[in-house]
Amino acid sequence: MNIKPFRIEHYYAKYEFSAKFMLSSSDAQSRTLGELLSLEPGAREAMDEHWLGYTEAPGAPYLRQAITTIYQTQEADDVLVLSSAEEGIFVAYHALVGAGDHVIVETPCYESGLEVARSTDAEVSTWQRHYEDGWAHDLGALGQMIQPNTKLLYINTPSNPTGTNMTPEVFASVMNLAKERGIIVLCDEVYRELEHDPSQRLPAACDAFENAISLGSMSKAYGLPGLRLGWLATRNKSVIEKCLHFKYYTTICSSAPSEFLTALALRQRDVILSRNLEIVQKNLPLMQAFFERHSDLFSWVKPDASPIGFPKVNIGGDVMAFCEEIVRETGVLLLPGSVYDQPRHVRVGYGRSNMPEALGILEDYLKRRD
Ligand SMILES: Cc1ncc(COP(=O)(O)O)c(C=O)c1O
Incomplete structure (x- = not known):
C-alpha cells in the first residue's frame, strides 16, 4: 500500500502542542474527564468498576x-x-x-x-x-x-x-x-x-x-x-x-x-452539544466582524455549521509563509490551505472558548504589520 504524507496532520504535529492559541481547530472546546464524569451521578464509581x-x-x-x-x-x-x-x-x-x-x-x-x-x-x-x-x-x-x-x-x-x-x-x-x-x-x-x-x-x-x-x-x-x-x-x-x-x-x-x-x-449529548453550540454562536459573529474589518485581506463564504471556515487570503505572497510568520510572532495557529490544495485559503476555527483572545492577538499583529 502506498500512501502520501498527511499534510494537515504534519502541519499540526509541528505546531499544535506548542502554539499558544489554536485559531484553526476543527474540534469544539473539550472538557476534562472529571467534567464529563460529573454529568451523571454515580459515573465516577461506575468507571472505577469498569472492566478492562x-x-x-x-x-x-x-x-x-x-x-x-x-x-x-x-x-x-x-x-x-x-x-x-x-x-x-x-x-x-x-x-x-x-x-x-x-x-x-x-x-x-x-x-x-x-x-x-x-x-x-x-x-x-x-x-x-x-x-x-x-x-x-x-x-x-x-x-x-x-x-x-x-x-x-x-x-x-x-x-x-x-x-x-x-x-x-x-x-x-x-x-x-x-x-x-x-x-x-x-x-x-x-x-x-x-x-x-x-x-x-x-x-x-x-x-x-x-x-x-x-x-x-x-x-x-x-x-x-x-x-x-x-x-x-x-x-x-x-x-x-x-x-x-x-x-x-x-x-x-x-x-x-x-x-x-x-x-x-x-x-x-444535549448538554454537551448545547455548550459547544453556544461557544460557536458567540464566536462566529466576532470572526465575521473581524473579516469585515479586514475585507482587503480576507473574504469568505460564511459557514453555517461546524466550528471551522475557509477564507481566501488576499495577499500577494505565499499563504503558508504568512501562517508560519503569524504563529512564530504571535503563537496563533492558522492552517494554510495548501494542505487542501487550496493555496490561497486558510482554515480558521471558532469553537474554542479563548477564540476572542486569539482573534484580538491576530488583529493587533496585523495592524502592527501594516
Ligand atoms: C471530515 C473529517 N473526518 C474525519 C476526521 C477524523 O476524526 P477523528 O478524530 O474521529 O479521527 C476529521 C478530523 O479532523 C475530519 O475533519
Missing part, C-alpha cells in the same frame, strides 16, 4: 445502542464502533473498494478522505467544489463522473474545511443518484449536530437510504477527540460485515474506557 478486558469487536452492545439514538432508523447491529473516524475512513475504503473499482471523492476535503481512497488501488475522481461558486455542489459534474464501475462516493457534510452544509435539495439529489446507480455513499458526518441553526440539520445519510454509511465521531461536534472513538452506521449488513472483518486487522476492538465514556457522553 477486550470488548466486543463490533463495539459494546450498550454503546452501539447509545449510538442509535442519534439516528432514526438504525439498530444496534447497524453500528460498527471504531477507534476514531480516521479508523472508519481507513477501514471503509480498504474493506469496500480496490483495484477495478472507481471512487468519487468530494473535495476539498480532510486529506484521508482522498488519500486513503487512492491507497486502495481503486481509480479515484474528485468532485471539486470552488470558492468562486460559493462552494456549491455541481450535480451535473457529479452525474457525468459516474462510471459503470463507480462503487463508492465520499461526501462530507458539514464540510471540512468550508464549514458549510449541503443544501437539503443537493443532499436529496446525491442520495437519489447513488440509489439509482447502485453506489455506496460514505457520508462523513463528524460535524453533524453542530449546525449553527439546528433546524437546518440534514437527515443522517444512513437514515436516508440503505446503501449509505454515516461516519460519526466523538471528536468534533462533541469536542472529545481524546476518546478516540468513532463509528460507521448503515442498514447495509454486508458493509458492516466487511468492515468488521477489516477491523480485526486494525484494532480488533475499541478501548473499554472510551466505550464507557462515549456512552455516557451520548446519554448527555
Whole structure:
C-alpha cells in the first residue's frame, strides 16, 4: 500500500502542542474527564468498576445502542464502533473498494478522505467544489463522473474545511443518484449536530437510504477527540460485515474506557452539544466582524455549521509563509490551505472558548504589520 504524507496532520504535529492559541481547530472546546464524569451521578464509581478486558469487536452492545439514538432508523447491529473516524475512513475504503473499482471523492476535503481512497488501488475522481461558486455542489459534474464501475462516493457534510452544509435539495439529489446507480455513499458526518441553526440539520445519510454509511465521531461536534472513538452506521449488513472483518486487522476492538465514556457522553449529548453550540454562536459573529474589518485581506463564504471556515487570503505572497510568520510572532495557529490544495485559503476555527483572545492577538499583529 502506498500512501502520501498527511499534510494537515504534519502541519499540526509541528505546531499544535506548542502554539499558544489554536485559531484553526476543527474540534469544539473539550472538557476534562472529571467534567464529563460529573454529568451523571454515580459515573465516577461506575468507571472505577469498569472492566478492562477486550470488548466486543463490533463495539459494546450498550454503546452501539447509545449510538442509535442519534439516528432514526438504525439498530444496534447497524453500528460498527471504531477507534476514531480516521479508523472508519481507513477501514471503509480498504474493506469496500480496490483495484477495478472507481471512487468519487468530494473535495476539498480532510486529506484521508482522498488519500486513503487512492491507497486502495481503486481509480479515484474528485468532485471539486470552488470558492468562486460559493462552494456549491455541481450535480451535473457529479452525474457525468459516474462510471459503470463507480462503487463508492465520499461526501462530507458539514464540510471540512468550508464549514458549510449541503443544501437539503443537493443532499436529496446525491442520495437519489447513488440509489439509482447502485453506489455506496460514505457520508462523513463528524460535524453533524453542530449546525449553527439546528433546524437546518440534514437527515443522517444512513437514515436516508440503505446503501449509505454515516461516519460519526466523538471528536468534533462533541469536542472529545481524546476518546478516540468513532463509528460507521448503515442498514447495509454486508458493509458492516466487511468492515468488521477489516477491523480485526486494525484494532480488533475499541478501548473499554472510551466505550464507557462515549456512552455516557451520548446519554448527555444535549448538554454537551448545547455548550459547544453556544461557544460557536458567540464566536462566529466576532470572526465575521473581524473579516469585515479586514475585507482587503480576507473574504469568505460564511459557514453555517461546524466550528471551522475557509477564507481566501488576499495577499500577494505565499499563504503558508504568512501562517508560519503569524504563529512564530504571535503563537496563533492558522492552517494554510495548501494542505487542501487550496493555496490561497486558510482554515480558521471558532469553537474554542479563548477564540476572542486569539482573534484580538491576530488583529493587533496585523495592524502592527501594516
Ligand atoms: C471530515 C473529517 N473526518 C474525519 C476526521 C477524523 O476524526 P477523528 O478524530 O474521529 O479521527 C476529521 C478530523 O479532523 C475530519 O475533519
